[in-house]
Amino acid sequence: MKVDPQQLIDDGYIVLRQVVPPDQLEELRTSFEILVEKQKVVWERERKPGEKPGGVWTTSGQPRVFFDEVVDAATANTIEFCLHENTLGVSQQLMRAPEAAITLMALMCNPVRDHGPASWHRDIDPTGQAPLKGMQMDYVKNGPGYVQWNIPLYDDSVFWLVPKSYCRPNTPEELQHLLTRPQEPMPNGIPIELSAGDGVVYSHMGLHWGSNYSTKLRRTVHLGYRAFGGNSYPIVDHFYWNLGFTKHLPAKARARFEHFFQLQMQQSDVIAATFHAIHNKDADGFRNGLAKLHPGEEERMVAVVFLSKLADKVRTLKDPEVSKLPIEERIGAISAHRLNFHLYEDFARRFSVEDAESIWKRFSTLYEKIEAEIARSVPNRTSRVMRYQLTDMPANFEAEDFIRSW
Template identity: 90%
Template sequence: MKVDPQQLIDDGYIVLRQVVPPDQLEELRTSFETLVEKQRVVWERERKPGEKPGGVWTTSGQPRVFLDEVVDAATANTVEFCLHENTLGVSQQLMRAPHAAITLMALMCNPVQDHGPASWHRDIDPTGQAPLKGMQMDYVKNGPGYVQWNIPLYDDSVFWLVPKSYCRPNTPEEHQHLLTRPQEPMPGGIPIELSAGDGVVYSHMGLHWGSNYSTQLRRTVHLGYRAFGGDSYPIVDHFYWNLEFTQHLPTEARTRFEHFFQLHQQQSAVIEATFHAIRNKDADGFQDGLAKLHPGEEERMVAIVFLSKLADKVRTLKDPKVKKLSVEERIGAISAHRLNFHLYEDFADRFSAEAAESIWQRFSTLYEKIEAEIARSVPDRTSRVMRYQLTDMPANFEVKDFIQNW
């Protein structure tokens, strides 16, 4: 399947027909339903005291099954589909990268009771990642380092989006809509009408909406892919899986995931060397590492902001008090997800507490500038909508200024 990467840059999304080969649709439906049934058993077992029978399955507005947690040899075709030329192959074309890897494999399901519409949102947090316009301009100038998919196994028009919204901040009208009518259709928003097996690949930075979480049967494959070797450092640079699950896969598929993990380890080694260069005030070593992580010469400061967030996570994980916390508490301490936390903890093991603190101090001026911008533009950091208001990168602060402030 051939696609035009420029269409994604122009519109922020592309609708593709028959992403699921028609001769595979019924078999995939059967396998995915098996995964749902296996996950329901887990949710029933894990339900909390006082929670309804069924646990998450009966309480969530959008029960979500992570493939890697329930797949087995009999249902391995679900994961193999995520490696297909129509999914992984198309993603690599769109990111114009020498390598692409799966970050996320999930299945979104309908609830057992009507939950109505969700709220309009962007799948980003500028205060925890980088200022919005920085991420957007990086995407436009250097191409996407990450793409996201919805692929329904049954006809689906739940997903709406605002075309081209991925590359600009919210308008004043959109901001007010998000604050006052977040569950209503937004001016400029359109439904993405997909037949069974079709797909929409899109920028997760754009405004989008789950318009109606009703009891109508919904089984929509939700995927994420990241680039390795593309011109930008991916906004989503981690995996929501670990290699252990691949024991259930055929050799060819298992080898693909081992390759993905190897690419991640190679990137981690580059970041480690880059962090040590920062600590040692080695400007040449730092710029060499930065160029490997973000080959595109424009918007490299965005990658530095991403690195600052990672340095903060490493510093936090090396804190003796944090190390004594439970896994769940450590996950919360760095705002990670239970499925990617192991990668952060493994990376933190590369550094001593002293080194982690020293590296973090090199980012202090950048941190202070971003905090000042947050204080100016975000009146309520607890509000997801308000956090979108962090739009501007620090003014008059480029790579050379970052180096000079060590």
């Protein structure tokens, strides 16, 4: 399947027909249904005291099965589909990268009772990642380092988006809409009409909407892919899976995931070396590390902002008070997800408490500049919508200024 990377940059999405090879559709439906049934058993078991029978399955507006967690040898075709030329291969073409890996494997299901429309949103948080226009310009100039997919197994037009919204901040009208009537159709929003087996690949920075979580049968594969070695540093740089599940896979598929994990470890080595260079005030070491992480020269500061957030996470995890907390609280302390927390904790092990603190201090000027911009532009930090208002990268602060700030 041939795609045009420029189309994704121009429009923020591409609809592709028959991403699922037609002769695989029935067997994929069968396998995914088996995995839904397995996950329902898990959700029933994990249901909290006082929660309705069924747990997540009966309470969620969009029950989401991370199917790598329930896959077995008989249903391995679900995972193999994520490695297919039409998914992984197309993602790699779109990211123009020497390597690409799966970050997320989920199945979005219909709820058991009508939940109606969800709220329009962007899948990003500029206050925890990087100012919105920085991430957007990085995408436009260097191409995506991360792409996201919806691939329905049954006809599906639940997903809507506002074309081209991924590469600009909200207009004042959009901001008002998000604040006052987020569950209503948005001007310029369009439904993405997909037949069974079709797919939409899109920038998760764009405005999008689950328009109606009704009881109509919905089984839509939701995937994320990241680049390794592309021009930009990916907005999503972690995996929501770990290697344990691959014991169920045929050797060939397992080897692919082992390779993904190796790429991740190599990247961690580069980041750790870059952090140590920063610690040692080794400007050339830092420049080299940064050029490996973000080869594109334009918008390189976006990667430095991402590094500052990681340095903050490492410092937090090394804090003797935090390290004593139960795992759920440690996950919360760095706003991680239960499925990617292990990567952060493993990475933090590479640093002593003292080194982590010293590396953090080197980022403090940059971090404070961003905090000042948040204070200026985000009236309410607890509001997801308001956090999109952090749009501007620190003015006149490039990599060389960052070095001077040590």
